[in-house]
Amino acid sequence: MHIKRFEDAQAYEAPNHWGVYGLRLQGFEEGGPTNQWVGFSQFLPGGGAGPDSTPFEKVYVVLDGEMTIEWDGGCEVLRAMDSCTIPPGVVRRIENKSNHVCKMLVVVPYPPEAI
Numbered sequence: 001m002h003i004k005r006f007e008d009a010q011a012y013e014a015p016n017h018w019g020v021y022g023l024r025l026q027g028f029e030e031g032g033p034t035n036q037w038v039g040f041s042q043f044l045p046g047g048g049a050g051p052d053s054t055p056f057e058k059v060y061v062v063l064d065g066e067m068t069i070e071w072d073g074g075c076e077v078l079r080a081m082d083s084c085t086i087p088p089g090v091v092r093r094i095e096n097k098s099n100h101v102c103k104m105l106v107v108v109p110y111p112p113e114a115i
Contacts, residue, residue, distance in 0.1 A: 002031040009040065019047025019096070027110070039106040043067065047102075048095035058086050058108045060094075065102030069094045 009023040020043045027037020043065075051070075060067070061083040068077050069084060071092040078084060086092055096102040 002026070002029075002033075004029075004032070012039070014039075014041075014049065016052050017041075017047075017049040019044040020049070025105075036107055036109045039108070041104045041106055043094075043096040043102040043104065045096055045099050045101070048093065050093035051091050053089050053091045054086075054108075056088050056109045056111075058106060060084050060086070061105040061107075063103040063105060065096065065100045065104075066098050067094050067102045067104060068097045 004026060006023075006025070009025050012022050012024050014020070014022055020041050022042075023040045025038045025040050026032050060069070060078065062078045062080055064080055066077050066079045068075065069092060071086070071090050076084075077097075
């Protein structure tokens with residue numbers, strides 16, 4: 001069992017992101033998860049990420065606010081408790097187009113070099 005308190009979460013900067021404050025809730029630590037890490041991202045109005053893709057899937061869960069996600073000609077707005085899985089290789093762009101902070105969980109597998 002590995003318990004980590006919110007006040008102990010460390011900040012991280014994600015590449016190709018803007019207007020966001022990220023905290024690593026779980027992962028990359030002794031006794032933590034062995035196959036993925038969990039981030040908590042707070043996107044300011046106008047904040048976002050991409051366009052880019054990764055060679056692995058990831059999961060987004062919007063906890064509060066809303067996030068617009070665009071991919072392959074598609075566009076959806078995720079709202080509180082909506083989630084999505086982004087498959088490997090899919091180019092996506094996300095942006096908080098609202099006037100409120102968007103709070104989102106991100107679940108990402110470890111990169112092969114970290115295992």
